[in-house]
Amino acid sequence: MNSINSSVRDKLLAILTGVTFVGLWEILPASGLINPFFTSSPSRIYVAAKWLFANGFWNDIYVSLTQFTLGMLLAMVVGIVLGLLLGWYKTLNAMFEPFVTMLNAMPRVALLPIIILWLGIGMESKIAAVFLGAFLPIIITVMKGVRTVDENLIKCARSFGANDAQMFLTLAVPSSLPFIVAGLHIAVGRGLVGVVIGELLASQAGVGHMMAKASATFQIDKVFVGVLFLAVFGYLLTELLKLIEKQFEKWRPQ
Amino acid sequence: MNIEARNLSVDYTLRLTNEPLAALKSVSFSVESGKFVCLIGASGCGKTTLLNVAAGLVAPSAGELLLDGVPVYGPGRDRAMVFQSAALLPWRTVFKNAMYGLEIQGYPFREAKRIVSELIDLVGLTGFEKSFPRELSGGMQQRVNLARALATQPKLLLMDEPFASLDAQMREYMQGEIERIWQQTRQTTLFVTHSIDEAVFLADEIIVMTSRPGRIKTTVQVDLPRPRALEMKKDPRFHAIADSLRDQLDREFREMMGQGIFQGD
Ligand SMILES: Nc1ncnc2c1ncn2[C@@H]1O[C@H](COP(=O)(O)OP(=O)(O)O)[C@@H](O)[C@H]1O
Ligand SMILES: [Mg+2]
Numbered sequence: 001m002n003s004i005n006s007s008v009r010d011k012l013l014a015i016l017t018g019v020t021f022v023g024l025w026e027i028l029p030a031s032g033l034i035n036p037f038f039t040s041s042p043s044r045i046y047v048a049a050k051w052l053f054a055n056g057f058w059n060d061i062y063v064s065l066t067q068f069t070l071g072m073l074l075a076m077v078v079g080i081v082l083g084l085l086l087g088w089y090k091t092l093n094a095m096f097e098p099f100v101t102m103l104n105a106m107p108r109v110a111l112l113p114i115i116i117l118w119l120g121i122g123m124e125s126k127i128a129a130v131f132l133g134a135f136l137p138i139i140i141t142v143m144k145g146v147r148t149v150d151e152n153l154i155k156c157a158r159s160f161g162a163n164d165a166q167m168f169l170t171l172a173v174p175s176s177l178p179f180i181v182a183g184l185h186i187a188v189g190r191g192l193v194g195v196v197i198g199e200l201l202a203s204q205a206g207v208g209h210m211m212a213k214a215s216a217t218f219q220i221d222k223v224f225v226g227v228l229f230l231a232v233f234g235y236l237l238t239e240l241l242k243l244i245e246k247q248f249e250k251w252r253p254q
Numbered sequence: 255m256n257i258e259a260r261n262l263s264v265d266y267t268l269r270l271t272n273e274p275l276a277a278l279k280s281v282s283f284s285v286e287s288g289k290f291v292c293l294i295g296a297s298g299c300g301k302t303t304l305l306n307v308a309a310g311l312v313a314p315s316a317g318e319l320l321l322d323g324v325p326v327y328g329p330g331r332d333r334a335m336v337f338q339s340a341a342l343l344p345w346r347t348v349f350k351n352a353m354y355g356l357e358i359q360g361y362p363f364r365e366a367k368r369i370v371s372e373l374i375d376l377v378g379l380t381g382f383e384k385s386f387p388r389e390l391s392g393g394m395q396q397r398v399n400l401a402r403a404l405a406t407q408p409k410l411l412l413m414d415e416p417f418a419s420l421d422a423q424m425r426e427y428m429q430g431e432i433e434r435i436w437q438q439t440r441q442t443t444l445f446v447t448h449s450i451d452e453a454v455f456l457a458d459e460i461i462v463m464t465s466r467p468g469r470i471k472t473t474v475q476v477d478l479p480r481p482r483a484l485e486m487k488k489d490p491r492f493h494a495i496a497d498s499l500r501d502q503l504d505r506e507f508r509e510m511m512g513q514g515i516f517q518g519d
Contacts, residue, residue: 152341159309159335160358160406161328170358174345251345251386 040220045228048221057210061229064206067123068195071130075187079135080180083142088172093143100143104136109197116202126198126206133194134187138180145179146172178248181241188237192230255332255409255442257285257308261317263467264303276467277303280317283461283470285444287322290436292453292460293446294499296507300468301446302338305412308444309335321410331359334403336413340395342387342402349374349383352401359406366405373401376435393424397431404439411443417452429455430484437481450503454478454496455487462502465510474499 022042029036036044049057086093086100112129119125149171157167199208207226214222264278277300285291293301306312307319310329318325321332334355342351352373356366374380377397387395396416403411417425429452436443436456447453453460454476462471476495478486486492 150341152337152339153343155311156335156337156341156354157358158311159329159333160355161331162358166358170354171343174343177345248345251388253344253388 037218038220040224044221045224048219049225049228052210052222052225057225060205060207060210063123064126064195064199064208067126067198067206068130068191070123071127071194072134072187072191074127075131075134075138075191076184078131079138079183079187080142083139083180083183084146084168084172084176086139087143087146087176088168097143100136100139104140108132108136112198112201116198121202121204126195126203129194129198130191131194133190137186137190138183141179141183141186142176145176148179149175178245178252181245181248185238185241188241189234192234196230256287256320256322257283257410257442257444258320258323259283259304259317260320262304262307262314262319263316264300264307264312265315278307279467279469281468281470282317283473285442285459287442288440289458290443290445290456292457293444293463294448294450294453294460294503295463295468295471296465296503296510297448299463299465301448301463302414304468305335305414305444305446308410309333309412331406332409334406334408334411336396336399336403336411336416338414338416338418340387340392340399342395342398344387347384347386348379348390348398351387351398352379352405355402355406369405369407370401373405376404376438377401378431391424392420393428396420396428400432400435404435408441411439411441413443413445415446415448417447425449425452426484432456433480433482450496450499451487454492454499455482455484460499462499462506464506471506472502474502 025039026042028034029039029041040048082096086096111132112125115128115132116125119128153171153175154167157171162170195206196208196211199206200212203209203212207229211223211226214220214226259281262278262281263276265274265276267273268275281300281304293304295301303312307314308321308326310326310333320326343354346354349370352370353366356369361369374383377400379394379397379401382390382394387398390398399416400413403413417428420428432445433456445453445456447456457476460474460476462474463469464471474495478489478491478495
């Protein structure tokens with residue numbers, strides 16, 4: 001009972017904070033205390049959004065989401081498969097782990113100009129940008145997950161005569177599932193950064209493209225529409241991943 | 255399954271110093287098929303090592319271990335191990351954990367399911383088939399561990415201090431359960447324990463090991479009638495055997511201390 005009350009209370013507090021913030025954001029520019037030319041305001045953003053949705057924003061969203069989804073799928077497939085293999089097979093690990101660490105440590109945005117030269121300013125370069133942002137966190141957490149396989153379970157499997165492939169499939173894969181989802185949490189953020197930066201740098205369409213254009217012409221309200229869209233989208237994806245994570249709570253020891 | 259150890263030695267190499275460590279030194283003994291044999295000895299004397307050799311997880315450095323006359327070479331379907339830590343797959347339900355060994359050994363799914371259903375009953379886990387290990391008490395986890403080993407219908411069952419982590423009450427209860435289950439399966443069993451009481455209650459024969467490097471100190475026959483109930487522990491004959499065993503272990507313990515830190519005492 002108490003915990004239900006306190007969770008309701010927490011939600012109400014969060015809503016209160018949000019409403020106050022939006023309220024101040026609206027009132028302060030209107031009262032002339034700050035200049036809406038730089039800060040915009042909720043009502044201006046609403047008007048800009050209505051205009052944008054009537055004038056091609058759906059297409060920008062479609063382009064961005066397609067790039068993001070394709071890049072993420074590619075990153076998931078490559079990251080999960082490579083992470084599992086590098087985590088499990090010592091030889092592969094010795095061959096590639098240093099390069100994974102190196103790639104992870106470098107600011108990969110620096111590769112974007114090269115990628116744009118290679119792939120052009122169309123969707124391909126943005127898919128590659130998402131992939132570059134997202135696949136390293138996945139590969140690294142999955143590798144970690146595979147290595148946490150309980151030594152006792154490996155002994156048990158061996159005692160039943162399990163071969164390496166069986167141990168990989170029945171121990172390494174399932175015990176790294178929660179790590180895969182943890183990796184996706186980070187990857188979603190990095191992937192979004194990838195698509196936006198890619199579009200800001202060079203593009204023909206997309207949410208980032210719209211923002212870059214609006215910013216260049218000092219239409220701050222439209223820029224904020226893009227920011228809000230990305231924030232909400234990232235938040236929804238994170239919540240979705242939390243729902244998936246709940247599935248592991250059924251069996252996770254503790 | 256007959257077991258025969260001939261001058262079996264196992265040396266480990268210590269990881270840090272690279273020095274050899276003798277865990278078992280020239281161990282010889284034999285066990286007749288169908289016997290329940292307990293291995294008892296101080297911790298660190300090589301009991302787990304001996305079971306691991308029998309399971310095919312550790313190779314002997316010298317000598318050999320023969321199972322039905324054939325030297326052990328790697329793990330095999332004719333043996334199964336019950337581990338000290340339950341070693342259950344946390345993401346699998348009780349039922350699927352119990353099926354794990356059969357699955358690894360490639361049994362057809364239907365047959366595996368039938369075998370495991372029976373075993374779930376035998377080890378008293380009915381109603382918990384869909385539970386996850388984290389939802390079970392230590393005693394119940396060990397039942398799953400046992401069911402998983404029994405499912406593969408091994409000719410030799412290896413048990414490594416399966417009740418070491420249970421509280422006294424649960425431990426006694428599980429001893430009774432092992433006796434009950436063994437009455438039905440009658441598999442040759444090597445059971446490691448450091449509890450005198452547990453060894454006498456369960457065993458046909460008790461192998462007493464010296465402290466490291468492990469050798470065989472003596473073998474004690476336990477000719478108490480079967481099936482045994484827990485009341486047996488109050489029987490004077492039970493106490494006679496337990497007392498003589500305690501004397502042996504005491505003497506071994508003194509000798510070990512005499513060579514070591516208590517020298518000149
Ligand atoms: N993998 C290993 N590497 C090095 N030393 C080991 C290893 N396993 C066991 N030992 C050592 O061998 C000795 C016997 O161990 P073990 O067979 O586990 O004894 P017990 O089960 O009787 O307690 C101990 O001193 C232990 O530290
Ligand atoms: Mg041990």
